[in-house]
Amino acid sequence: MTSYQTGLLVILSINIVIAYGAYLPIAAGQMNLGIAGFMALGAYASAYVANNAGLPPIVTIFIGAGFAGLLALIVAVPILRTRGIYLALATFALGQIVAAAILNVELVGAAEGYSVLDHFGLATIAPITIATIAVVAYLNRTRFGLNLTAISQDELLANLFGVRTRRLQIAAFTLGAFFAGLGGALHAHYYNYIRPQDFNILLSIYIILFVLLGGTRSVLGPIVGAAIFTFLPEIFRDLDKKFSAFFDQVPDWLGQASAWRFAIFAALIIVFMMLRPQGIMTRGATRAAARWVAWCVRRLGFARSSGARP
Amino acid sequence: MSAVPALKIDNIGKHFGGVKVIDQLSFSVPLGARTALIGPNGAGKTTVFNLVSGVYPLDYGSIALNGADVTHVSQGERIKFGLARSFQNIRLIAHLTALENILLGQQIRAGGLRGLLYPLNVFRRNKWRDEARAALCDVGLEAYGDDMVGDLPYGVQKRIDLVRAELARPKLLLLDEPAAGLNPTETEELQAHLEGLTERGITLVVVEHDMQFINVLCEHVVVLNFGSKIAEGTPEEVRNHGAVREAYLGREEDEEAFSHAS
Ligand SMILES: Nc1ncnc2c1ncn2[C@@H]1O[C@H](COP(=O)(O)OP(=O)(O)OP(=O)(O)O)[C@@H](O)[C@H]1O
């Protein structure tokens, strides 16, 4: 693997973890637009502990994640009283507050940014991503997951059947913030340098898009969404070289041809959303994928065993 | 000494805006019986269910389940007093399968955090899923277990809605127009099924417009009009009650239903 490819896989791994941070509250019918803020909390807390406490790096990232989760738990009680667009705005404001606060904390470099001494590569990050996927996949197969879906669809009904709707929403929000913080901590330990503006609202919006595009009802949704957002812009990067005959035709007044890849990318997202508003990985699509994988495995196994026959 | 009623509604009232929808209403539901709650459209039958299940708070009055005052118990807690209900407009979770919708009915019995994190869909056998499947089998729906519930026919959804409420193992079950939209065969099956519930000790309150259905099924009838009780008694007594005939007067279908029934 080239270092470019390894780097892309690392970014994908981190993006997946963060995507689950948005996925969990969305599964409970809540939009958290402050994901980048929780990432920042995880990133800075883990970096500070890593630089100062002399703990093993793997411990520090979980301290960072825990810190983000704890803060989420504290703010969840007042903030989750708001609903719908108001909740989105409240969480957006929260993200802004976190970024603004960090800008003023000299302890972690304020506007200058902050260096992180420990470094993680793909070998450390990928297993953490896989563990995160496993945790969410497991939760989806419990009453916790079932109840989140019920709450997002019909909160009153869920409540009448004895589902503790508020508690579960707080739990989903908190656990989501934990994953966002974990992703932020991984980000800090991969790039080794973090600045407040790395965790801006645009990032929060992208992460929400990961989940909405990938699918909100399947553990595979955030993976597919994160993969699309990680790889598509890269594929386009090569496209304008490959199709230079075409891109060279772009008239001067339209500016740099390569800059248009983001516009094309954005247009594709809109088309995707129009064609499949429920996201790419619906429950049905997930089942079909599982059947297909099972079929492939069976075919492979069969081919191997029949090949081994004398 | 008279037995404690399964449900005691004591002088309750509710208004929406300037409209008194429920007005000084009192009645009791005897334990172990099948009670019908009837009345013309807009009489307030569904609102009574909403008040009993805590969807809306009362303006005044009190509600007791099995002798326990639940007036100030929140909607999420009333199920602990052995109350479950179905809905006039079926309320299933469209994005879950039939089986998963039924699993939701067991929530109250699943227990706290452990029940919440207990794997439902990891191992091949699981007591909750086995129970839910068995309940689906009982009503002839085993084939639909893994289908998304939103895609299923109306009659099937109706049965799933009922089974889900039953799996809460309620002592008192409120059914809002369970026979609406069912064909005659399905209606007969429903009748037999509801009689089976009584045998299992579940007290039923049924809101229904089909008087034939009520006459066969229920021994006790409460008649509402404009949010107040206008009559109460056996189907026979209620049928011959002057105020009831008056309330239904001019509604030809209902008149017809009455005369057919008598
Ligand atoms: N949430 C609400 N807000 C305002 N008005 C309401 C509300 N719920 C019910 N009503 C009104 O209360 C009255 C009684 O409604 P309810 O649904 O209880 O009648 P019903 O007896 O169940 O009628 P139907 O046989 O048509 O189901 C109606 O006039 C209805 O418009």
Ligand SMILES: [Mg+2]
């Ligand atoms: Mg009604």
